[in-house]
Amino acid sequence: RSSWLLLAPLLTPPVPVITAPPCSLCPEGAHRFQWIRNLVPEFGISSSHVKVLSSPSEFYELLKVQIKAAKQRVVMASLYLGTGLLEQELVDCLEEALQKSLQAEGSSNLRVSILLDYTRGSRGRKNSRTMLIPLLQRFPEQVRVSLFHTPNLRGLLRLLIPERFNETIGLQHIKVYLFDDDVILSGANLSDLYFTNRQDRYVLLQDSPEIADFFTELVDAIGDVSLQLQQDDTVQMMEGMEHPYQGDKVAYCEIANRRVMEVINSARTRQELLHAKAFHSSQQGSSLLSQQGSPVARGLKSEPDTWIYPLIQMKPFGIQIDEMVTETLLTEAERDARIYLTTGYFNLTQAYMDLILGTRAEYRILLASPEVNGFFGAKGVAGAIPAAYVYIERQFYSEVCYLRQQERVQLQEYSRAGWTFHAKGLWLYLAGSDLPCLTLIGSPNFGYRSVHRDLEAQVAIVTENKALQQQLHEEQEQLYLCSGVVSPSTFEQPNRYVKLWVKLVTPLIKNFF
Secondary structure, three states: OHHHHOOHHHHOOOOOOOOOOOOOOOOOHHHHHHHHHHOOOOEEEOHHHEEEEOOHHHHHHHHHHHHHHOOOEEEEEOOOEOOOHHHHHHHHHHHHHHHHHHHOOOOOOOEEEEEEEHHHHOOOOOOHHHHHHHHHHHOOOOEEEEEEOOOOOOHHHHHHOOOOHHHHOOOEOOOEEEEOOEEEEEOOOEOHHHHHOEEOOEEEEOOOHHHHHHHHHHHHHHHHOOEEEOOOOOEEOOOOOOOOOOOOHHHHHHHHHHHHHHHHHHHHHHHHHHHHHHHHHHHHHHHHHHOOOOHHHHOOOOOOOEEEEEEEEEHHHOEEHHHHHHHHHHHHOOOOOEEEEEEOOOOEOHHHHHHHHHOOOEEEEEEEOHHHOOOOOOOHHHHHHHHHHHHHHHHHHHHHHHOOOOOOEEEEEEOOOOOEEOOOEEEEEOOOOOOOOEEEEEOOOOEHHHHHHOEEEEEEEEEOOHHHHHHHHHHHHHHHOOEEEOOHHHHHOHHHOOOHHHHHHHHHHHHHO
C-alpha cells in the first residue's frame, strides 16, 4: 500500500518551467555581478564581517552562544527541530535567554520567532511542536512558532498520503538563524546529526543589521501565511488569512506572493536609497579630503568590498529569483572559468543539466556517495533512495561521456567514514584566478524539488577581498579533499548495483526527492 501511495503525488499538476531572461554580465571583476541587484536588494558590507565555519560542532556551539547573547531578537527558520538531547539544550538556551530578558530592568525586549515546516515538524508523537510548546506556554507574548503548510497538499491527496510521504509534495526548506544583527546562512537543520556528523556549509555575517532586518521580515512574511502553533498543540491561521489547504489555493498563493515580494521590493528600495546616500557622501568626502584632509572625510564609513544578494525561490507562489540568477550564472560563465558545485542530493533539473553540458566553463560537481547519503540504511521504500541517486548519477555521467566532456565536467563523490553529506552551493572562479569571487550558500539543492516544490533561500556572496576569497577557497578545498573522482569503474562496484524496479520507478518519482 505504501509503495502505491508513493505514486500519489503524481496527481498534482505539473508547474510550468520559466527560464531566466538573457543577461550580459559586465566585465569588471567582482562588480560584473551587480546585475543581480536588478532583482533583489544588494547589501554592501566589509569582508571582516564574514566568517566561514567548517564543522557541525562549530555551528552548534555558535548557535548556543548567539542565543544566550541575544538581546532583541532570535529568528530561526528550519525544516524541523529534532527531539534529542542536543536539541533540548538549544531550547533550554532559548528559555534562559527569554527568562533573563524578563528579569532585565524595563520592558522585556527579546522576541523569538521560529519558522518550521508543518508536515516534517509534526512527524511522530514527539516532534518539533512538542519540543517548543513549553516555550509558548511560559512566554506567550515573546514567542511565535509558525508552521508552513504547502498549498499543494490538499483535498484527496492530503487524505491519501501517509506521514513522511506527505513531505514529498512541498516543504518549508529555508535555513536562516539570526540573533540581533548577526545572521547564519546554512543548509543545516536544527537536528543532532547536523550538530555532530552531517557535513554542511555555514557562513556567519556579523554586525549586519540591514541583512538581519531583511531575513526577519522574510520569515515574518512566511510566518504570516503559515499555521500558528498554539499552547495546546493545536494550530490556527492568523485572523482574516486564507487557509493553505482548506481555503482557495489561488487566493492563498497570491497573498503569499504579495507578502514576500513586498519584503524583497521594500528592502531593494531601501538599499538603493542607502547606495545613493553613500555615493553622495563619498563624493562630498573626496571633495573635503582634497581640502587639507578634513576630519569630516576621515569619519566616513569605508567602502564595502563584499556584497550580499538574497536569492529567494518559492515557485508555489510564483517567485523564482534564485532559479533565474543560478541559470544566468551558469549561462554566462566564461571559457576557463571554474565552477565547483556541490549538492547532498544529486538530482539536477533538466535546465541546469543542459547548461552544464552546453556551456564553456569547467565544472567540478561534488555529490554524496551512497554510504554518506542521508537515506542510506533507511527502512522501507526510502532505503532505495540512495540507489535511485546512483541511477541518476550514472545517467548523467553517461551523457557527459557520450558528449566527450569528461575533462570539462568532472563528478566527485564525497566519502567519509561515519559521516553523512548535506553540503550544497557553488563557488565561481573567474578565468585565470586561483580564488573564488562568488559563492552561493543556503538551502537549495539545485534539484526539481528546490526549484518547483519547496520554499528556498540562499545568498550570493560576491567579494573583492583576497582574505575572504581565501576563506571560501579553503572551505571548498576541505570539502573536495574527502572525495574521489567518478570514472566508469565507479559504477562496477557491488554497492552501485541498482535493482530493476528502482530503475523503472525512478523516472516517475525523481521530482519528489
